[in-house]
Amino acid sequence: MIEFHRVSKAYKGVKALDEVSFSVRPGGITGFLGPNGAGKSTALRVLTGLCRPTSGSATVLGRAYAELDRPGYDVGTLLDAGAHHPGRTGREVLTLGALLLGLPKKRVDEVLELVGLTVREGRRTVGGYSLGMRQRLGIGHALLGRPQALILDEPANGLDPQGIQWMRGLLRDLADAGCAVLLSSHLLHEVEQVADHIVMIGCGRVLAQGSVAELARGRSLEQTFLDLTSDADRSRA
Structure with a gap:
């Protein structure tokens, strides 16, 4: 399980997150939806131990990320598809990850096949990859350890329609x-297509959460989202 409990984060007195609370249960996909600047990336950074919350707590599998015995094995993360060294090949990136996790080399071949990168593409340097290929590689790296929890930030960026499918x-x-699975995105249609549960965030606050049907309540989810984010913007002004 992934859980946020009243998480707030302030930078120089400005709140990037304001008592954010929600959970992601095993066997489900939660879409973390909000416009750019809503606080999604800050929330994921808190969750993965890259920054500390001002107050509240965020846990994965019942513990803070930094306290997990095998964080790279039990939790898969993709926060930045461009983070891998451009001079390394895709296979080298995955091989280094597998070695750090104590996994056999055959896992690299399994993951390359899983994410749809060919043997030839695996031998190319990451600097020559398209954005969609880097996304596939990043997802593959997150899946090396067969994680129990998966945290993805904008994984559809750069993917063509076939890749999104x-x-x-x-x-x-x-x-x-x-x-x-926690999927963060600013793309309403993408989240709507794949998520079981949706958490809408704006101006650092959770505006609404529930299933698509629960959030729409007889109107389009897009209109609900636009109304909520507009209200949040006005209240922050």
């Missing part, structure tokens, strides 16, 4: 196998 199927399969 592939990603939806992959996330559904992982959730059906018991993984807790």
